[in-house]
Amino acid sequence: MNETASQVRHEYAVEMLEITKKFPGVLANDRVTIRIKNGEIHAIVGENGAGKSTLMNQLYGLYHPDSGEIKIFGEKKTFVGPRDAIKAGIGMVHQHFMLVNTLTATENVVLGNEPVKGLNFDLKHSRQVVKELSERYGLYIDIDAKIEDMPVGMQQRVEIIKTLYRGAQIIILDEPTAVLTPQEVEELFVIMRNLQKDGKTILFISHKLNEVMEISEKITVMRGGKVTAELITKDTNEREIARAMVGRDVVLKLDKAPHKPKDVVFEVKDLQVRDNRRLEVVNGVSLTVRRGEVVGIAGVAGNGQTEFIEAITGLRKVERGHIIFQGKDVTSAHPRLLREMGMTHIAEDRFKYALIKPFPAYYNVLLGRHYKPPFAKGAFLDHKEIKRYTAELMEEFDVRPRIIEHLGGNFSGGNQQKLVVGREIKANPKFMVVAQPTRGLDVGAIEFIHRQVLRMREQDVGILLISMELEEIFSLSDRILVMYEGKIMGEVRPEETTIEEVGLMMAGKKLEEIRGGKL
Amino acid sequence: MKKMFQSIAVPVIAVVIALVISALVILAIGKNPIEAYGSLIHGAFGNQQAIIDTLIKSTPLILTGLAVGFGFRAGVFNIGAEGQMGIGALAAATFASNFGGLPPAIAIPLTMLIGMVAGAGWAAIAGFLKAKTGAHEVVTTIMLNSITTYIASFMVTGPLATGYGSPKSPEISTSAQLPILMRVGAMELSSGIVIAILAAVFMYVFLNKTTSGYEIKAVGFNPYAAEYGGISVSKNVILAMAISGALAGLAGVTELMGVHHRFLGELAGGKGFDGISIALIGQNNPIGIIFAAILIGALRTGSNEMQFMGVSKYIVMITQAIVIFLVAADRIVRAIYARKKVEA
Ligand SMILES: Nc1ncnc2c1ncn2[C@@H]1O[C@H](COP(=O)(O)OP(=O)(O)O)[C@@H](O)[C@H]1O
Ligand SMILES: [Mg+2]
Numbered sequence: 001m002n003e004t005a006s007q008v009r010h011e012y013a014v015e016m017l018e019i020t021k022k023f024p025g026v027l028a029n030d031r032v033t034i035r036i037k038n039g040e041i042h043a044i045v046g047e048n049g050a051g052k053s054t055l056m057n058q059l060y061g062l063y064h065p066d067s068g069e070i071k072i073f074g075e076k077k078t079f080v081g082p083r084d085a086i087k088a089g090i091g092m093v094h095q096h097f098m099l100v101n102t103l104t105a106t107e108n109v110v111l112g113n114e115p116v117k118g119l120n121f122d123l124k125h126s127r128q129v130v131k132e133l134s135e136r137y138g139l140y141i142d143i144d145a146k147i148e149d150m151p152v153g154m155q156q157r158v159e160i161i162k163t164l165y166r167g168a169q170i171i172i173l174d175e176p177t178a179v180l181t182p183q184e185v186e187e188l189f190v191i192m193r194n195l196q197k198d199g200k201t202i203l204f205i206s207h208k209l210n211e212v213m214e215i216s217e218k219i220t221v222m223r224g225g226k227v228t229a230e231l232i233t234k235d236t237n238e239r240e241i242a243r244a245m246v247g248r249d250v251v252l253k254l255d256k257a258p259h260k261p262k263d264v265v266f267e268v269k270d271l272q273v274r275d276n277r278r279l280e281v282v283n284g285v286s287l288t289v290r291r292g293e294v295v296g297i298a299g300v301a302g303n304g305q306t307e308f309i310e311a312i313t314g315l316r317k318v319e320r321g322h323i324i325f326q327g328k329d330v331t332s333a334h335p336r337l338l339r340e341m342g343m344t345h346i347a348e349d350r351f352k353y354a355l356i357k358p359f360p361a362y363y364n365v366l367l368g369r370h371y372k373p374p375f376a377k378g379a380f381l382d383h384k385e386i387k388r389y390t391a392e393l394m395e396e397f398d399v400r401p402r403i404i405e406h407l408g409g410n411f412s413g414g415n416q417q418k419l420v421v422g423r424e425i426k427a428n429p430k431f432m433v434v435a436q437p438t439r440g441l442d443v444g445a446i447e448f449i450h451r452q453v454l455r456m457r458e459q460d461v462g463i464l465l466i467s468m469e470l471e472e473i474f475s476l477s478d479r480i481l482v483m484y485e486g487k488i489m490g491e492v493r494p495e496e497t498t499i500e501e502v503g504l505m506m507a508g509k510k511l512e513e514i515r516g517g518k519l
Numbered sequence: 520m521k522k523m524f525q526s527i528a529v530p531v532i533a534v535v536i537a538l539v540i541s542a543l544v545i546l547a548i549g550k551n552p553i554e555a556y557g558s559l560i561h562g563a564f565g566n567q568q569a570i571i572d573t574l575i576k577s578t579p580l581i582l583t584g585l586a587v588g589f590g591f592r593a594g595v596f597n598i599g600a601e602g603q604m605g606i607g608a609l610a611a612a613t614f615a616s617n618f619g620g621l622p623p624a625i626a627i628p629l630t631m632l633i634g635m636v637a638g639a640g641w642a643a644i645a646g647f648l649k650a651k652t653g654a655h656e657v658v659t660t661i662m663l664n665s666i667t668t669y670i671a672s673f674m675v676t677g678p679l680a681t682g683y684g685s686p687k688s689p690e691i692s693t694s695a696q697l698p699i700l701m702r703v704g705a706m707e708l709s710s711g712i713v714i715a716i717l718a719a720v721f722m723y724v725f726l727n728k729t730t731s732g733y734e735i736k737a738v739g740f741n742p743y744a745a746e747y748g749g750i751s752v753s754k755n756v757i758l759a760m761a762i763s764g765a766l767a768g769l770a771g772v773t774e775l776m777g778v779h780h781r782f783l784g785e786l787a788g789g790k791g792f793d794g795i796s797i798a799l800i801g802q803n804n805p806i807g808i809i810f811a812a813i814l815i816g817a818l819r820t821g822s823n824e825m826q827f828m829g830v831s832k833y834i835v836m837i838t839q840a841i842v843i844f845l846v847a848a849d850r851i852v853r854a855i856y857a858r859k860k861v862e863a
Pocket of ligand 1: 024047
């Protein structure tokens, strides 16, 4: 009881003072100090690798600070593990959920703290408790469904209920919106406000500026393990946050030349593709791409995009339908032929496809063109030319460090991506498949890569952009298609649609249904 | 630079540790390790005859080491060097007893070619099965090893059988025998050692300077990325197995042409399997493999002399095993460390 009293009275729910945390070779947190007021929604933003998750993991007792102090409701705490943190009233929903897939929502929530009746697990009571929590905060879930059968958004709500069940007063949400559709994000915000009304304190981690502006009261910006700004949301703007995140001015909206599409360069007709489990995950997709335009495919991850990309780039067998490139039927053609014809591909999975980690930069930039002049002289590689070209590419695409011998796997994510983007652009494509080009990158690198894509568009390259980031789709595309469960839900133009409309299509509504008003 | 230092340091440290542990074992059986090692070194390098013996023993080990090492660089585990070595020697022996009419300038390369093609073809079967059906090369090459054993014993007891005593093939024509580089007493060092070193040079140049080498390494490191870059994984898996098999076949055929001059049932005698340890110790690097093979060759040669002073020659087996264990453990440690980094 004593504790509750102090919780109410103390001004700060969380104080992390001068926290320093080193990993081998990385100073992940460098004398970080944050103070979170009781009952506030506090956003922590920063580029990937800024140290946000590390900081939160220390608050949750997963890591121990090398130095510094943590106070909860004014009381100094030392957490040996999450158990201690939970006892102190902290709950955390991780970037990657920690649920047992084969158990139901209820079972997952009570796991580790099961109510018992005699010696038996008291399912009835458990269900009731979970149901109460669910209703109280608008955390709609199906309490008897198995996790594996739920959409991601619902899994996330189960995670939140789990923290509440364990008595959390302070809830950490680590990049909760990364996996959600726009509608689900709105629902999450409603829930967060309900929790706040009930007196909970929320730490919201994100690198999406618009979200942070909408939901938080205070914003802590991190860069390179340090706090670079502490802002009051209503007194700041996206530009100021971005500057603190990146350390320089960032252009958030790029100017785009008018849409001047030329002839059709790439066409897909009624494409059907199976995944590795032989399920039909692409089911009758048709589209065309013209030279000089960007066609964007939006959608939530896992709706057949991966297999679709693999099929059109020659990496996966086509079950039915046709792929036509420059008037030639290239269905199931080998990637080498497609590359010869002028198709390049910025792959969605950098580590699986686009990069050979143990190869130095000068071998990575060669991939796909290694067997032809100027890089090959007969059967031999021309190392002198290769190295010259690599240095040129790294300069042009600002890849750092500018060391051509640096191994692919040793560059940071953004620089790996620049290396890949540079390689695929400098191959002089006529058509590019650009998949998730900025996943996991920071604002600065995103701006750079977006500029490159638009530059290609101005040079009359046809571009097919596949992305889960709606903002990216909206700012780059001339036409937007939405993919849901292997089908196209509709085609819209960015200037004639809204995020909500696209979001509904991402959730499985057909465009005609939405516009026909039959919601 | 750091990487190169590391790849030399690991095997060297492993050898030192292994020698220290073996010394403790020698001490435990009541002998003086310094004297034992003294006689080991003397037995391996003490006089011309010893050196020649060491080099003769090392020649096939260099080649099988290269065979396995080449496979590793291409992402295939060719555990069948033993069989490819045997089939190479057997195929060459089958023809080369009839090459009397040919001048050495033709007979020698021809015999070598037969051995290499046979080894390559044999290994390519496993490569083909992997590329087309996904059958793992470890399983298929082991099966091919057994098949080789039966074919060989059929050939030397049947169609090729000659003379009395242990089964063997007829002697190959003198014109198909490798020229002798040096002769000390009964020891003859054939030019096989030169061939082995040339093979190492070939592997170095092929892997580091050619477009095919680039493709094979790309497939070995990341087959998905290779395919993405327009490099056919199946073609390169078959090619990698074939080249690896050709090197193993060359090991067999140099033994045939330079040492035994006929096919004996036990020709490979585990040297194909030794290739795995040697590739591991040599870190799949052609130069490293030469040194590793000479190390193992020297241990084997020198252990005979050590035996005279009452230290079992199996001590060197312990040494060899510890070296391999430590080198492999280093890989495991590094693999775990690398994985940790990825997860973070
Ligand atoms: N367990 C770990 N071991 C080593 N380095 C780590 C570990 N966790 C995080 N890091 C490093 O610490 C830095 C901060 O990472 P993180 O806190 O995950 O950033 P964020 O969540 O802001 O993207 C990064 O450079 C990351 O590579
Ligand atoms: Mg994080």
